[in-house]
Amino acid sequence: MKFLFDSDTWQEIYGSIRKNKIRTAITIIGVLWGIFLLVVLLGAARGMENGFNKLFGNFATNSVFVWTQATDTPFKGFQEGRRFSLTMHDIEVLKSEYSDEIKLLAPRNQTSNLIVKDFKSGNFQVSGDYPVLDQIQKKQLLYGRFLNENDILSTAKVTVISEDMYKQLFDKGEIPIGQYVKINSINYKVIGVYKPSNTINFDGDCAYIPFTTFRKVYNTANKVDWMMITANEGTNIEQMESDILLTLKGLHKVHPEDERAFGSVNLGKEIGKVTGFITGMQFLTWFVGIATLIAGVFAIGNILLITVKERTKEIGIRRALGATPKSIRQQIILESVFLTTTAGMLGIIFGSLILFLIDSAASSNEDIPLINPTVNIPIILIAFATLIFLGTLIGLIPAHMATVVKPIEALREE
Amino acid sequence: MIKIEGLHKSYPIGKDSLHVLKGIDLHIKEGEFVSIMGSSGSGKSTLLNIVGLLDVHDEGTYHLNGQLIKNMNEKKAAILRNKFLGFIFQSFNLISYKTAVENVALPLYYKGMARKERLQIALDYLEKVGLKDWANHLPNELSGGQKQRVAIARALVTKPKVVLADEPTGALDSTTTDSVMDLLKDINDEGMTVFVITHEEEVAEQTKRVVRLKDGLIISDEITAVGKAKAV
Ligand SMILES: Nc1ncnc2c1ncn2[C@@H]1O[C@H](COP(=O)(O)OP(=O)(O)OP(=O)(O)O)[C@@H](O)[C@H]1O
Numbered sequence: 240m241k242f243l244f245d246s247d248t249w250q251e252i253y254g255s256i257r258k259n260k261i262r263t264a265i266t267i268i269g270v271l272w273g274i275f276l277l278v279v280l281l282g283a284a285r286g287m288e289n290g291f292n293k294l295f296g297n298f299a300t301n302s303v304f305v306w307t308q309a310t311d312t313p314f315k316g317f318q319e320g321r322r323f324s325l326t327m328h329d330i331e332v333l334k335s336e337y338s339d340e341i342k343l344l345a346p347r348n349q350t351s352n353l354i355v356k357d358f359k360s361g362n363f364q365v366s367g368d369y370p371v372l373d374q375i376q377k378k379q380l381l382y383g384r385f386l387n388e389n390d391i392l393s394t395a396k397v398t399v400i401s402e403d404m405y406k407q408l409f410d411k412g413e414i415p416i417g418q419y420v421k422i423n424s425i426n427y428k429v430i431g432v433y434k435p436s437n438t439i440n441f442d443g444d445c446a447y448i449p450f451t452t453f454r455k456v457y458n459t460a461n462k463v464d465w466m467m468i469t470a471n472e473g474t475n476i477e478q479m480e481s482d483i484l485l486t487l488k489g490l491h492k493v494h495p496e497d498e499r500a501f502g503s504v505n506l507g508k509e510i511g512k513v514t515g516f517i518t519g520m521q522f523l524t525w526f527v528g529i530a531t532l533i534a535g536v537f538a539i540g541n542i543l544l545i546t547v548k549e550r551t552k553e554i555g556i557r558r559a560l561g562a563t564p565k566s567i568r569q570q571i572i573l574e575s576v577f578l579t580t581t582a583g584m585l586g587i588i589f590g591s592l593i594l595f596l597i598d599s600a601a602s603s604n605e606d607i608p609l610i611n612p613t614v615n616i617p618i619i620l621i622a623f624a625t626l627i628f629l630g631t632l633i634g635l636i637p638a639h640m641a642t643v644v645k646p647i648e649a650l651r652e653e
Numbered sequence: 654m655i656k657i658e659g660l661h662k663s664y665p666i667g668k669d670s671l672h673v674l675k676g677i678d679l680h681i682k683e684g685e686f687v688s689i690m691g692s693s694g695s696g697k698s699t700l701l702n703i704v705g706l707l708d709v710h711d712e713g714t715y716h717l718n719g720q721l722i723k724n725m726n727e728k729k730a731a732i733l734r735n736k737f738l739g740f741i742f743q744s745f746n747l748i749s750y751k752t753a754v755e756n757v758a759l760p761l762y763y764k765g766m767a768r769k770e771r772l773q774i775a776l777d778y779l780e781k782v783g784l785k786d787w788a789n790h791l792p793n794e795l796s797g798g799q800k801q802r803v804a805i806a807r808a809l810v811t812k813p814k815v816v817l818a819d820e821p822t823g824a825l826d827s828t829t830t831d832s833v834m835d836l837l838k839d840i841n842d843e844g845m846t847v848f849v850i851t852h853e854e855e856v857a858e859q860t861k862r863v864v865r866l867k868d869g870l871i872i873s874d875e876i877t878a879v880g881k882a883k884a885v
């Protein structure tokens with residue numbers, strides 16, 4: 240190991256690297272490219288994963304949404320194409336039958352209305368909701384609060400409006416809380432302003448009012464437009480989804496095989512598809528990255544082999560002057576390791592630079608779905624170590640070749 | 654110093670083999686100045702390479718400095734070369750990307766000497782061959798005679814017991830040949846054994862002993878006039 244710290248060793252390596260500029264350049268580019276690609280691909284894959292995670296971020300990912308459509312099979316005397324609605328009774332039944340599986344259940348009614356404030360107005364979505372909605376999809380409140388149990392019980396005429404509605408209906412700097420807006424000619428007191436999620440968003444710009452108030456004002460009686468359900472941990476969501484649908488079919492006299500009567504979305508499943516895609520991409524990244532790395536290392540080996548041939552005479556001279564096979568081997572291997580290490584480090588630096596650029600581009604542009612494109616340092620270190628290891632191994636071949644021939648044969652080479 | 658008995662060497666050529674040295678007996682004592690002559694292909698270089706441990710013989714015995722050379726591994730051979738032998742080649746064999754002084758210092762590097770020390774010694778030897786001012790020039794900036802003098806400095810820098818030269822003047826004109834021969838004579842006067850291959854009678858005349866080779870055998874081995882004069 241002493242030779243590693245010997246300035247002469249490095250002087251020799253510096254001399255031969257400087258002399259063989261093209262080879263040095265090719266080698267460095269080969270490995271640099273491999274590591275660079277690995278860093279950038281892994282970082283991009285990670286950034287994409289982060290992006291998707293954020294997309295689903297404030298949503299409970301174990302959610303199922305259910306609504307009604309029209310039947311596609313005649314059943315129990317009903318014709319096909321029958322339309323019907325979910326009811327509060329369904330909600331009660333589901334809550335009691337699936338008390339183990341269901342964590343949160345939000346029945347919802349929605350319509351759209353003109354909303355007026357003094358002389359300003361706009362058409363917006365109006366949603367009758369329970370406070371539980373805030374737990375399924377966290378609302379980011381700019382002012383005030385979300386609906387609470389009291390509002391429900393007292394069928395209060397209160398509303399939580401979106402940031403855009405606030406901007407459209409209120410003067411700049413005006414405090415919205417406690418003010419009144421007219422929805423469908425009825426006065427509602429504003430109790431909160433929220434910022435709609437810029438990721439998954441089912442409601443758009445929506446004025447939330449208590450579910451009970453909605454029922455009374457719009458006369459929806461027992462009717463429920465649709466519901467959001469989240470499952471308890473450990474529940475098989477797909478199983479729960481199909482069980483719930485079956486129960487609902489029973490309640491509404493729908494044929495158990497009817498595919499159209501109920502619409503449902505299992506968010507977990509959808510996310511699974513996306514994460515599956517990301518996993519696949521990461522796998523591909525690894526595959527491409529490692530293949531490139533190996534190719535790079537082989538390029539080094541190949542080039543070393545060529546140079547050893549080119550330098551056979553020089554090696555012969557050195558041996559005539561008393562270089563032992565070990566010292567020749569050490570020099571060639573050290574050259575190889577030095578080149579791979581340098582190239583690898585440059586690759587990491589350039590790769591990180593590109594990731595940094597991507598990151599700053601992505602954060603200033605909402606359309607690029609990349610967040611924090613980073614790479615695991617241990618992963619890169621492992622890749623780096625592998626590279627150096629392979630570099631050494633591959634350097635051994637030409638090093639060995641250089642020492643097995645008799646010195647005179649090396650010297651005779653022109 | 655060098656003791657060779659019944660030495661044979663063949664080169665395999667395809668299935669056949671070419672019998673180059675067919676039983677050489679040669680004894681060179683310390684401090685001798687020997688030249689080998691002979692027609693092209695007579696085996697001169699082959700003999701010198703075996704003596705220089707750059708190649709191995711097939712049959713017979715070879716003692717270098719009293720040590721039997723047989724089945725020697727490359728590491729030991731390298732150390733012996735570094736310690737006992739200095740080489741001078743017809744084509745100089747300098748390393749092209751190293752300066753004159755670095756070339757001369759290289760054997761000392763393999764000896765394990767510190768850089769500063771060996772560069773100083775190398776410079777001393779360059780001075781000895783009259784090339785001190787050329788120390789930092791690359792070989793391609795030097796003339797043939799200068800290159801050969803650098804090579805001689807390199808062969809001497811480890812103070813070897815034997816200097817082996819394969820046609821050291823083969824690529825030089827008569828003036829530079831004389832300066833190279835003067836150097837070899839000086840070396841020999843300092844007590845080193847010098848063993849030189851040559852085609853030129855004038856060169857051989859300046860050595861003390863001439864061995865003539867023909868078809869792999871020694872046909873004559875005589876002391877020259879110079880040798881006789883010195884012996885007196
Ligand atoms: N590596 C080799 N493989 C096969 N044959 C060889 C090899 N080296 C030398 N020979 C043959 O051995 C014979 C002696 O070669 P050698 O180089 O010893 O001759 P030489 O006396 O030095 O000649 P020259 O004066 O031309 O240098 C030649 O016929 C040559 O072709």
Ligand SMILES: [Mg+2]
Nearest residue numbers: 697698699819
């Ligand atoms: Mg020859």
